[in-house]
Amino acid sequence: MKIGIIAGEPSGDLLGANLIHSLRKLQPNLTISGVGGKQMISAGCHSLFDMNQLSVMGLVEPLLHLPTLLKMRSTLTQYFLKNKPDVFIGIDLPDFNLGIEMKLRAAGIPIVHYVSPSVWAWRKKRIYKIAKAVDLMLTLLPFEADFYQQHHVPVQFVGHPLADHIPLVSDKLAARQRLGLDAEVTYIAILPGSRRNEIKYLAPTFIETAKQCWQKNNNLQFITSAINQERNQEFQQHCQQVAPNLPIHFFENCSHDVMTAADVVLVTSGTATLETMLCKRPMVVAYKMASLTYQLARYLVKIPFMSLPNLLANQLLVPEFIQHAANPENLSAAILDFLSHPEKIATLEKTFTEMHQALRCDAGRKAAKAVMSVTVIPQMTHPRI
DSSP, rough: EEEEEEEOOOHHHHHHHHHHHHHHOOOSOOOOEEOOEEEHHHHHHHSSSSSGGOOOOSSSHHHHHHHHHHHHHHHHHHHHHSOOOOOOEEEEHHHHHHHHHHHHHHHHOOOEEEEETTTTTTTTTTTHHHHOSSSEEEEESSHHHHHHHHHTTOOOOOOHHHHHHSSSOOOHHHHHHHOOOSSEEEEEEEEEEESHHHHHHHHHHHHHHHHHHHOOTTTTEEEESSSSSHHHHHHHHHHHOOOOTTTTEEESSSSHHHHHHHHEEEHHHHSHHHHHHHHHHEEEEOOOOOOOHHHHHHHHHOOOOOOHHHHHTTTTOOEEEEEEGGGGGHHHHHHHHHHHHHHHHHHHHHHHHHHHHEEEEOHHHHHHHHHHHHSSSSSOTTTTO
């Protein structure tokens, strides 16, 4: 069985790897090609391009990379038309993947799109293009599936693999032991994001926020985890420029332990807010972007909240700040407010546990079975499925 698959950023890489492992339980003899990162490659995906070339964020920034992206999309489309897979899976990356999916579906290739675009938030008319491009949409969040059902697009809510992976019970002491941290110290996690632009826009503000918190309480210490050595070095350079004496511990590739070990997390809006929620930690959420991108987003995006915990709950569970409001004064005040009100933290932990349970659906298995349902290849049985 041949599978085509394209992911474009670290969160999609993790989803893709999880899906590939689950698919192999149904069909051990898979040939998988497309675009993926280290996790998908390790799971057996032959990546035709470096996934980082697709990791371009924002509304305006992708235009700067448009010639390269268009050439990649054309090359991948021709590759899959010549080497037809039994099913094609586009993981997130809608502006890139949907164009490929429309052409492949027109050629008779079954299409599954994994991770819904934010059609419920902005550019709602994309739903009509999605209806033409996919045979099945797989959503990570329940309210997304409701939107597709209302528009009569085949959809299945599969839950979030992170909810399966992260334990329901959060063990702060064990996480601190794994990181070599003091059991008695109050730690603030500083997580400015995994993309270069996120580091550029948020790292200085996050570090200045940490500095202000430390000036008001010099017993605090700080921890951070970068997705790779390059992001780690970029963040450390910002620390040296903004607050060279800040008591901060740097880690790589252990964000879940860093979140779990923390008392409060300062985090960039995105998947990391969901991870923090699953780790049952109070958080302060922030986001900044290029000025033109922000001005466009103000008019295009129509949602009451930006962070996933607040969107899932449809209420302001955690403080969130965007653009000019995401300043050190606001962020440090919100962090210190959590530390001054342990009852707020206890309430959040209970709410986050309930939300975690709702997302824990054995997502990899459900997604794999859904993928197999749109192919003409009979699936093999396996005792673990």
